[in-house]
Amino acid sequence: MQPTEHQRRSTIAAVVLAAGAGSRFGGDNHKLLTKVKGKPVVRHVIDAARGAEFDEVIVVSGAVDLTDVVPDDVTLIHNERWDDGQATSLRAAVAYADMREHVAIVVGLGDSPGVDSAAWQAVADSEADLASAEFKGKRRPPVKIADSMWASLPISGDEGARSLLNSRSDLVRSVPCDGDPADIDTQEDLRRWR
Numbered sequence: 628m629q630p631t632e633h634q635r636r637s638t639i640a641a642v643v644l645a646a647g648a649g650s651r652f653g654g655d656n657h658k659l660l661t662k663v664k665g666k667p668v669v670r671h672v673i674d675a676a677r678g679a680e681f682d683e684v685i686v687v688s689g690a691v692d693l694t695d696v697v698p699d700d701v702t703l704i705h706n707e708r709w710d711d712g713q714a715t716s717l718r719a720a721v722a723y724a725d726m727r728e729h730v731a732i733v734v735g736l737g738d739s740p741g742v743d744s745a746a747w748q749a750v751a752d753s754e755a756d757l758a759s760a761e762f763k764g765k766r767r768p769p770v771k772i773a774d775s776m777w778a779s780l781p782i783s784g785d786e787g788a789r790s791l792l793n794s795r796s797d798l799v800r801s802v803p804c805d806g807d808p809a810d811i812d813t814q815e816d817l818r819r820w821r
Contacts, residue, residue: 638727639731641681643684643735645737647709660691675740675746675747679747683702712783733747734788757771757798
């Protein structure tokens, strides 16, 4: 008996978008490499994704080399077009996930260290094709996007999953989560985390 398509393709990958220049940060280091509570900001996010039960964790880098920060059990993809906007990083992740035959990705931001493994897992567990974490009534990453929705993602610009959430709001399932989804964009944001 041949396996069904669902049986062949039933894996989900976490995607950490970590390719931007972080130009508003203004520190001595790139914001993703700046330490918070003993480890780089992006490592908090990677570890949270690793703590959830994904079949694969993918990090998309660009402006800064993350080779020394990404553990061996995590897939690192370099987006050569990172300066063309977040959409190109998401597209790079989708192309890789499609090649690996994942049925969905759950996308988070590399500068949001307050999103824990439970939030990543809760969004992944949603049966919806399009699901978003909801923190205190507001939708924020991580966002689950099933492979049936990948063709609807933007191909350029600085919006990734957000444009899909806005254009297909009728399909979005909100998943209540605890934690702090705030990202670290500036030195002031960093002081709040320290």
